[in-house]
Amino acid sequence: MFDLINAKSFQATSPVYQGGLSTFLTKEINEEIITHPINKKAIHNFFKYNEVSENFEKLDRIIRIFEICHLLEQNALPTLIQSTMLKRDAEFWFDMWNRKAKPLFDVIQWIEDENLLEIGQVTFLEYATAIFLANPDVISVARFKHEIKKYALHLTITNSNFSKSNLDIVEKFNDISRKITNEYEFKKYNFTSPATIPNLSANHVLEITTSKSDFQAILNILYNEKPNGKFDRDILGNKIVKTDLTKFDNHHIYPKAKVADFSNRGPFNSIANIVLVDSKNNREDIKDKLPSEYFQHIKSLPNGDSFCKQNLIDSNEALIVSDQDRALIFLTNRAIKIAEAVNYFFNT
Numbered sequence: 001m002f003d004l005i006n007a008k009s010f011q012a013t014s015p016v017y018q019g020g021l022s023t024f025l026t027k028e029i030n031e032e033i034i035t036h037p038i039n040k041k042a043i044h045n046f047f048k049y050n051e052v053s054e055n056f057e058k059l060d061r062i063i064r065i066f067e068i069c070h071l072l073e074q075n076a077l078p079t080l081i082q083s084t085m086l087k088r089d090a091e092f093w094f095d096m097w098n099r100k101a102k103p104l105f106d107v108i109q110w111i112e113d114e115n116l117l118e119i120g121q122v123t124f125l126e127y128a129t130a131i132f133l134a135n136p137d138v139i140s141v142a143r144f145k146h147e148i149k150k151y152a153l154h155l156t157i158t159n160s161n162f163s164k165s166n167l168d169i170v171e172k173f174n175d176i177s178r179k180i181t182n183e184y185e186f187k188k189y190n191f192t193s194p195a196t197i198p199n200l201s202a203n204h205v206l207e208i209t210t211s212k213s214d215f216q217a218i219l220n221i222l223y224n225e226k227p228n229g230k231f232d233r234d235i236l237g238n239k240i241v242k243t244d245l246t247k248f249d250n251h252h253i254y255p256k257a258k259v260a261d262f263s264n265r266g267p268f269n270s271i272a273n274i275v276l277v278d279s280k281n282n283r284e285d286i287k288d289k290l291p292s293e294y295f296q297h298i299k300s301l302p303n304g305d306s307f308c309k310q311n312l313i314d315s316n317e318a319l320i321v322s323d324q325d326r327a328l329i330f331l332t333n334r335a336i337k338i339a340e341a342v343n344y345f346f347n348t
Helices: 002-011 021-035 037-046 060-073 082-087 090-113 122-134 136-140 142-157 164-180 183-188 213-225 279-286 291-300 304-310 315-319 324-346
Strands: 248-252 274-278
Touching: 002 021, 002 060, 002 082, 002 090, 021 037, 021 090, 037 090, 060 082, 060 090, 060 122, 060 164, 090 122, 090 136, 122 136, 122 142, 122 164, 136 142, 142 164, 142 213, 142 324, 213 274, 213 324, 248 279, 274 279, 279 291, 291 304, 291 315, 304 315, 315 324
Parallel strands: none
Antiparallel strands: 248 274
C-alpha cells in the first residue's frame, strides 16, 4: 500500500514534493532529529530505523495514522479502505504531514517515554496516535494519556488483539478527547474507562515469563506507574525513575542457576521471580546467591524491610527461601500480591 501511494505521490505538482513521498518523509524526519536530537531514539524506534540500510522501515505507519486522523476529523468511521486511500490526491499526504508533523513527533516521544512499543500493541497505538492528531489539545492532558496507556496495557494483559472489530473503542476515545478539550465539558464529564479490570490471578502471574509480551506490560505497570506507591526503589534502596530504567537488571530473586532442569520450571522464570535491581549491585554484590544469603545484607540496611515491601517482598519470608520447594511457596505468595497491584492499577 505504501509503495503504491508513494508511486502516485510523484504526481504532486510542487517541486518540494517531486522526489516522492518516501524521500520527502525521510528528509523531514531526519531534519527533526537534527533539530531535536533528544527525540532521536523515539523516532528511530517508532519508524524502525535500519542502521545497515540507513532507512526507516515503517514509514507506512504514517499513511495509516494520517488516514485514520482524516476520517476522525470528518466524523467518519475510521476504517482503513485501500481503494479510498489510493484515490486520494498526491498532495493529500504531503498536506497532512505539514499540518500534523509537530503533534505526531510529540506523541511519538510520549510513546517512547512510556515504553509502549515494548508491550506490542502497535495497531492500537496507531489508532491512538491518530486520535491525538485529530484532537491535538489532548496531548497535554495527563488524564487522557493515562486512559490510552491503560487500554493498551489491558489489551496485552488480557491477551486481546486490536483490529477493525475494536473501532467502537476508537470512536469512544475520540469522543472522550473532544469533550476533554472543552473545559466546561471536562468539568462535568465523567467517562467510564474503556479498560476494564483484567481480574489477573496469581496462577496467571506465575505463567507470565520473560518471553511474553504481558511480562513487559506488567513490568511497565509496576515500575512506571507504581501502583499504591510501591516499586519506587529497588530492594537495595536505589531510586527507580520510570524515565531511566536502563541501569537496572531484571533480577531473579531465586537464581536460575539453583533450579534443577530450569527449562521446565516456568514459575522460576515468571514475573513473580523478577525484581529490578541496580545493574552494578546485581552483578557485583548479589550475583547468583540464594535469597537466604543476600537478604541478610538487605535487612541490615537502614529501611531494608521497607525496600522489600516496596517490591512486594516479605523480607522475613525471603530469608528462609533456600530450596526450590520454599521458593515456590514464596513465588506463589508474591504472585498474589502482583495480581492485586495490577488489578488495583486498572481500578484507578
